[in-house]
Amino acid sequence: MAGSRFVTDLRRRDPHVPVTVFGAEPQQPYNRILLSNVLAGVARPEQIGLVEASWYAEHRVDARLGVAVTRIDRKARVVHAADGSVTPYGTLVLATGSTAVVPPLKGAEDGLPAGALPFRTLEDCRKILELAGAADRAVVVGGGLLGIEAARGLAGRGLPVTVVHQAGHLMERQLDPGAGKVLARTLDRLGVRVRLQAAVRALRTEGEGEERRVVGVELDTGEFLPAELVILACGVRPQVRLARAAGLAVERGIVVDEMLRSVTDPAVRAIGECSQYGRTVYGLVAPAWQQATVLADLLSGADRGARFTGARQITRLKAAGVELAAMGDSRLGDEDPQVEVVQFSDPARGTYKKVVVREDRLVGAILLGETGTAGTLAQLYDRAAPLPSNRLGLLFPGLDGGMGDSPARLPDAATVCHCNNVSKGQIRACWRQGARSAGEVAERTRAGTGCGTCRDAVEDIVRRLNEQQEAVPAG
Template identity: 70%
Template sequence: MSRSSTDGGERAAAAGIVVVGNGMAGARLVSEIRARDRRVALTVFGAEPQQPYNRVLLSDVLAGATGPDQIGLVDPAWYDANDVDARLGVEVVRVDRDAKRVHASDGTVTPYDTLVLATGSTAFVPPIPGTEHGLPGGVVAFRTLEDCRAILAAADGARHAVVVGGGLLGIEAARGLAGRGLHVTVVHLAGHLMERQLDQGAGAVLARTLGRLGIRTLLGTSAKALRTGTGAGDARRVTAVELETGERLPADVVVLACGVRPEVRLARAAGLKVDRGVVVDETLRSVTDPDVRAIGECSQYGDTVYGLVAPAWEQATVLADLLTGADAAARFTGARQITRLKAAGVDLVAMGETHHGDDDPQVEVMRFADASRGTYKKVAIRDGRLVGAILLGETGTAGTLTQLYDRSGPLPSDRLSLLFPGMGGAQAADSPVRMPDAATVCHCNNVSKRQIRVCWENGARTADEVARRTRASTGCGGCRDALEGLVAWLDEQDSVTVG
């Protein structure tokens, strides 16, 4: 819904809450606010023209496993039904904090009582020769749904693809393109893949796993230049990527996955305190202006900018409680970050402090590797508590480790149960019948086994219906198997009882 403005460009709507950014953080905040308060005036601006979507699932779209129309977060009719002024495809270009108004790209001016910045982040494009006059045809910085569509268009009929960047997004892009039959090479400056989340051993196993899937990995080097030729209509089009080593890689498609940067230009221009992100306190309030809040990838709490969906959604819940008065004591005091990569042939979970080696006397490290099978497992323990873990290739104890890490719970005496399912404590935690009701199944949305069971008892008899009602599995999707397993187990128990 886009309400008309007055002749002077002033928004006709009463001042209330204005949310700038309609991505995963902003869209979640809007829905959480409306779930608590249906009366407060609520306006949301989204620079992208389409309805908000799950950015985590873009790699599934790239791989062809999911359609672009299947990753939406909000039904288009929801805004009208819930009296939300949704300004899709309209960018906020200036914030006037003195007058408490935002100026938009369509010339309108909207007043606010509370302004929430949820502007997310933007893809970093390195200054590679060949990009001085914009990205040539076939080269895409992977971040948005439009980027995903551009990659798919470039990949149509292509043979060779180069992915610059071996982080999480780069690996997902490479797997998606390889699944479409392209010859894919990943070029990564660091000494091993996903160096922020994985240690060297896990990175080496991951590279070997990708190799079996037809993806070549080149480490410790970077793109020196993009080489171009003339395509249709005399347009520049990429033909190759030249590396610092001198090697030249043929390329019909180049995906730049070189990291992201918090989108803070609007905040900085408005005079808010910005470090890497907009600096906020535990109420998500800007330390500069009490009427401005910030959540998601553009915000910074303490020294941390959270780049994962679960912390952003946790922030949205806290802020909705505060802004509506549902819980005046709600606070965001930081979040544990758990990285999940689940693509065809690659299953990975990493959490906490993953880089500990055997030379740290304060940390107990357990490790198992079977590179031939693509398996790497590692746990790091300090003072009897789990402080980090990596599971690659075989993630049967992921639920157990996540719960122990989240809650800093005591570890089982049999440490092997942390690495291998079916042993000791891991069996009890991972079995639906023995899993405690309080166990968290979906960490993105903080959905427990009890909530799933209650939802099932209230008539949601399929995983899709439970997901719709509870939001379980609608974040990173890593818990989908667990959700389906719980629903199947509940169905089985019901049939046994009825019989």
């Protein structure tokens, strides 16, 4: 996703510089985020493409899709690829993303048996769908964002699903225990069983060789959960093999500076999930796309002052029947006297809302069950804007008491869609040019087509612009 965004952004700024793209996956770049929607049956693979097949030729980009780079020779400034080719570079951009972590399970020592697989690529998604058609039960190992989206998608297709999660509550990196509990209850109502503090120690299989297939998982308690489909959603690891072999500085990711240059070799840049800025490896698309744009600005010369100085992380779950947005230090409690926590919980209705405030700024939030204020909170969080004294309006839409921070009242310079870096001013300009719905704005600016966190905000802005127009007397 970072690579394709970089190439399209670079071409917009510089129509001439020679560009070669290698992509190990065989198909056109696609919006990986939307794989969850494909799994759930609300999007088709052909609807999630990011770049049309004809785009490369039309823009004179040499695209080698289905061809992996196997070695970087920094001295000779060439890359060697799996098709035997050797390609010179002036600047090399690494956007190799991550690979799914496959835990060391008994029964998976010699590779995964049929029926057990990760969920990272379109190919994984296709296989999961194929297997789901023939399976009676599924187990998802890992109760993070990805595991939950996969489980909900499969349950929506009528397959009984159990999520096995090692931690004491779901999505423990984004949620506090209270929210995790409410989420588990909501999922249970939607046909997803959740087993917490449970570890899978083995995959049980039947058959030999090519015929070996999974029949269930064994927990560390010895309990057996039968399943013909086992999805491993146990986290991701930056894909840094090439960089490490080429002698570039790699910690968790390829270490880069504010100009996305490898700290070892300025001719090599790294963006997206394979890169590490400061101590952070970002695992979301918004920072990856921000980096891509900064790099396009730098390499084209469109803005030589462009810098990546870090990004705020906002997570939104894409699972039918579960509204969830989380951002920042949402797990903080008010043990710290500097921290103010405002929260509301109604587990029977699946609602849990919390905002964490420090020095009158929003530093974290969880909205579960009802996310009407997600757009506003994302704005306040992102801009570190001072909060209104009426905290209730942060949790409940309509109770803002005129807090003045509806997305529609944002300044034009404020970023509304972080994934695609679309400002309020760009949405307004798009509206002036005739876009009258969030869908039309999305088509023209891409706003709302990433993680979806800003969709409510875009709708709000467009609706208010439409209302203002209607309110102006004709003539």
